[in-house]
Amino acid sequence: MSLVVVGSVAYDGVRTPHGRRERMLGGACTYVALAASYFTEVGIVAVVGQDFDPEDLRFLEERGIDLTGLERAAGRTFFWSGVYSEDMNDRTTLRTELNVFADFQPKLPPDYRARPYLFLGNIQPELQREVQAQMQAPRLVGGDTMNYWIENRRPELLEALGRWSALLINDSEARLLSGERNLRRAAAVIRNMGPRILVIKRGEHGALLFSDDGPFLAPAYPLEYVRDPTGAGDSFAGGFFGYLAERGLDPSRKPIEARELRRAVIYGSVMGSFCCEQFGVERFRTLTRAEIDARFQEFKALTEF
Amino acid sequence: MSLVVVGSVAYDGVRTPHGRRERMLGGACTYVALAASYFTEVGIVAVVGQDFDPEDLRFLEERGIDLTGLERAAGRTFFWSGVYSEDMNDRTTLRTELNVFADFQPKLPPDYRARPYLFLGNIQPELQREVQAQMQAPRLVGGDTMNYWIENRRPELLEALGRWSALLINDSEARLLSGERNLRRAAAVIRNMGPRILVIKRGEHGALLFSDDGPFLAPAYPLEYVRDPTGAGDSFAGGFFGYLAERGLDPSRKPIEARELRRAVIYGSVMGSFCCEQFGVERFRTLTRAEIDARFQEFKALTEF
Numbered sequence: 001m002s003l004v005v006v007g008s009v010a011y012d013g014v015r016t017p018h019g020r021r022e023r024m025l026g027g028a029c030t031y032v033a034l035a036a037s038y039f040t041e042v043g044i045v046a047v048v049g050q051d052f053d054p055e056d057l058r059f060l061e062e063r064g065i066d067l068t069g070l071e072r073a074a075g076r077t078f079f080w081s082g083v084y085s086e087d088m089n090d091r092t093t094l095r096t097e098l099n100v101f102a103d104f105q106p107k108l109p110p111d112y113r114a115r116p117y118l119f120l121g122n123i124q125p126e127l128q129r130e131v132q133a134q135m136q137a138p139r140l141v142g143g144d145t146m147n148y149w150i151e152n153r154r155p156e157l158l159e160a161l162g163r164w165s166a167l168l169i170n171d172s173e174a175r176l177l178s179g180e181r182n183l184r185r186a187a188a189v190i191r192n193m194g195p196r197i198l199v200i201k202r203g204e205h206g207a208l209l210f211s212d213d214g215p216f217l218a219p220a221y222p223l224e225y226v227r228d229p230t231g232a233g234d235s236f237a238g239g240f241f242g243y244l245a246e247r248g249l250d251p252s253r254k255p256i257e258a259r260e261l262r263r264a265v266i267y268g269s270v271m272g273s274f275c276c277e278q279f280g281v282e283r284f285r286t287l288t289r290a291e292i293d294a295r296f297q298e299f300k301a302l303t304e305f
Numbered sequence: 306m307s308l309v310v311v312g313s314v315a316y317d318g319v320r321t322p323h324g325r326r327e328r329m330l331g332g333a334c335t336y337v338a339l340a341a342s343y344f345t346e347v348g349i350v351a352v353v354g355q356d357f358d359p360e361d362l363r364f365l366e367e368r369g370i371d372l373t374g375l376e377r378a379a380g381r382t383f384f385w386s387g388v389y390s391e392d393m394n395d396r397t398t399l400r401t402e403l404n405v406f407a408d409f410q411p412k413l414p415p416d417y418r419a420r421p422y423l424f425l426g427n428i429q430p431e432l433q434r435e436v437q438a439q440m441q442a443p444r445l446v447g448g449d450t451m452n453y454w455i456e457n458r459r460p461e462l463l464e465a466l467g468r469w470s471a472l473l474i475n476d477s478e479a480r481l482l483s484g485e486r487n488l489r490r491a492a493a494v495i496r497n498m499g500p501r502i503l504v505i506k507r508g509e510h511g512a513l514l515f516s517d518d519g520p521f522l523a524p525a526y527p528l529e530y531v532r533d534p535t536g537a538g539d540s541f542a543g544g545f546f547g548y549l550a551e552r553g554l555d556p557s558r559k560p561i562e563a564r565e566l567r568r569a570v571i572y573g574s575v576m577g578s579f580c581c582e583q584f585g586v587e588r589f590r591t592l593t594r595a596e597i598d599a600r601f602q603e604f605k606a607l608t609e610f
Contacts, residue, residue: 087486181392184529205510206524217607219511219522224489262610302522303608305567 002041003245004112005033005238006131007121007144008101009046009070012280013081016088018227024280025056027078028121028144031231034284035238035271036119037063038292039246043112045069045131049077049100063284068109073100088229089203108134117245119237122146125153125160132163139250142166142197142241144234150176162194165251168237168268170201183208184215197256199240199265201233201272209265213258218265219303221273221295228279232272239271239292240264263296270295307346308550309417310338310543311436312426312449313406314351314375317585318386321393323532329585330361332383333426333449336536339589340543340576341424342368343597344551348417350374350436354382354405368589373414378405393534394508413439422550424542427451430458430465437468444555447471447502447546449539455481467499470556473542473573475506488513489520502561504545504570506538506577514570518563523570524608526578526600533584537577544576544597545569568601575600 007029014021029046036042043066052072060067078101081094106127114136120128120143128143135141141164149157150173161167167190171183177193178186187198187210198210202220209216243264249256270292274283312334319326334351341347348371357377365372383406386399411432419441425433425448437446446469454462455478466472472495480486483494492503492515503515507525514521548569554561575597579588 182529182531184527202510205507206522208527215527215607216610217511217524217527218610219524222489222513222520222522224487226487259610266610300610302520305521305523305564305571305605 001117001245001248002043002115003036003117003119003241004043004045004069004108004115004135005029005036005119005121006045006106006128007032007123008078009044009048009052010078010080010101012230013079013094014228014230014279015083016228017084017086018225019279021279023079025053025059026080026231026280028231028234030060030281031234031275032119032121032238032241033060033065034063034281035235035275036242036245037065037238038271038287038289039239039242039267040117042066042242043069043109043115045106045108045112047071047073047100047104049073049075051076059281059285069107069112071107073103075100084229088226106131116140116250117241119143119241120160120164121234122149125149125157129156129160129163132160139252140165140244142168142195142237144168144237145173147173147176158193164195166197166199166241167195168199168201168240170203170233174200187215197261199268201236203229203232207236207265207269209261211258211261212255213261216258216262216265218262218269220269221299222302223273223276226276229276230280232275235275236268236272240268243267266296266299267292269299306422306550306553307348307420308341308422308424308546309348309350309374309413309420309440310334310341310424310426311350311411311433312337312428313383314349314353314357315383315385315406317535318384318399319533319535319584320388321533322389322391323530324584326584328384330358330364331385331536331585333539335365335586336539336580337424337426337543337546338365338370339368339586340540340580341547341550342370342543343576343592343594344544344547344572345422347371347547348374348414348420350411350413350417352376352378352405352409354378354380356381364586364590374412374417376412378408380405389534393531411436421445421555422546424448424546425465425469426539427454430454430462434461434465434468437465444557445470445549447473447500447542449473449542450478452478452481463498469500471502471504471546472500473504473506473545475508475538479505492520502566504573506541508534508537512541512570512574514566516563516566517560518566521563521567521570523567523574525574526604527607528578528581531581534581535585537580540580541573541577545573548572571601571604572597574604
């Protein structure tokens with residue numbers, strides 16, 4: 001069932017030990033939407049500049065993504081560039097040019113408002129809250145955030161995420177948000193802030209799910225070649241949330257079963273792993289649902305004992 | 306069935322964010338033997354000095370460990386001390402006093418030689434080879450090593466591990482030994498060196514098993530409080546190898562089933578997790594087999610989807 005994704009659509013410049021790209025399609029909203037598009041209808045809310053390439057619009061449309069909420073503003077598209085360390089566990093930002101994203105005021109198209117699923121990508125917490133307020137009565141709201149908001153907009157962030165059902169963040173963000181080093185204790189603190197479904201992403205080390213049914217440990221898929229980890233966490237979020245939307249779950253009627261949440265985490269890992277196989281969004285140009293389901297089965301084979 | 310463990314018995318001084326101990330029982334052989342003692346009969350081959358505390362002998366004996374091969378030499382027992390970083394992922398060695406361990410020449414008591422299982426803890430590769438040569442026809446030989454031998458005794462190490470069925474090392478050692486950063490490719494290189502069963506330990510991130518049946522991903526148990534990680538990797542090895550010995554597997558007659566190897570890895574993770582709950586070997590003073598089996602079941606609940 002239909003999912004609304006809010007966040008950045010951007011161009012990225014990336015250098016990894018396997019190559020470089022000067023300017024490629026990127027942004028959290030882009031990755032979340034592309035990954036989720038394998039599971040459900042997706043409509044995005046984002047802003048791009050006048051330099052946005054019609055080819056990139058066409059690609060998103062071909063994946064069935066509803067672009068009604070994609071605003072085109074005067075100026076240039078958000079640009080970020082960075083370089084990854086040899087082991088790809090660290091990256092250094094070279095340039096961040098917010099451009100049209102600096103004044104982004106997400107406006108939901110009228111026909112988005114009744115849609116049942118909402119994923120709030122990493123933007124200012126105040127904007128996340130405003131977007132949620134524009135929705136009629138979403139069944140499930142999930143979101144992401146980052147160190148910058150945790151450190152500089154803490155009250156606004158707590159206000160925003162207090163209204164979410166699900167939070168997906170990485171381990172360093174979970175530690176910063178909770179003030180706890182140990183992830184199990186961090187999870188207990190964060191779940192008391194509101195989101196009863198918490199996914200802590202750990203990159204090549206997999207993900208942890210904390211819900212009312214206790215913890216679930218998901219490994220990362222052991223890729224032989226990681227070309228570019230950019231967008232892997234957002235692709236994870238797209239797979240996770242896209243799967244829940246596909247299943248049409250409605251926690252106001254019936255609590256989400258642990259089994260469904262666990263499967264969603266595995267689909268998240270699957271989408272994150274595919275994302276890393278090529279630069280940027282390249283892998284999503286050829287990826288099929290059959291490949292996704294085959295890798296899901298492979299996760300079973302890799303973890304059963 | 307009976308397992309012989311060779312390696313260091315030592316005293317350790319340890320400081321972690323949760324406390325410090327000036328001098329506590331330690332050493333790889335100690336941890337491997339204690340963890341394995343929950344699964345099988347264990348006999349050790351090691352050396353201690355005249356300062357070795359009779360209380361510590363008594364503790365090992367109470368765990369049913371055969372000390373026939375524990376030599377007492379003139380001088381002091383191997384002493385190591387170190388301090389862990391705030392997140393306990395790094396440790397800095399403060400002192401290493403080899404003492405009687407410097408001249409350790411492992412001699413197998415005659416009645417050890419026919420025992421079916423042999424685990425070679427991290428000692429000089431030449432000594433590992435000599436010990437193996439003293440055994441009659443062990444069913445299964447496994448071993449550990451460290452960066453120092455990989456860098457400074459590479460030919461001797463390759464000679465030694467070429468005769469092992471199983472190698473258990475950590476991720477940085479696997480990378481150094483193989484020259485490959487990616488663990489899947491590293492595993493392929495290492496398995497061609499001889500050991501068809503390879504376990505790559507990743508501390509708080511779990512373990513990877515590579516065998517003829519492909520990879521298996523085991524998460525680490527999400528402990529709420531890690532007091533002291535000293536010995537966790539050796540306890541893992543003891544659980545892993547102890548379980549295989551308990552099962553009486555004989556790969557010369559019948560290849561070890563993937564299911565058994567996977568269960569052995571989980572028992573390894575279980576033993577590593579218990580080890581971290583207290584300083585040094587403290588947890589093994591109270592731990593029961595029932596607690597071990599309960600945590601094994603908990604691993605199932607934590608990973609099934």
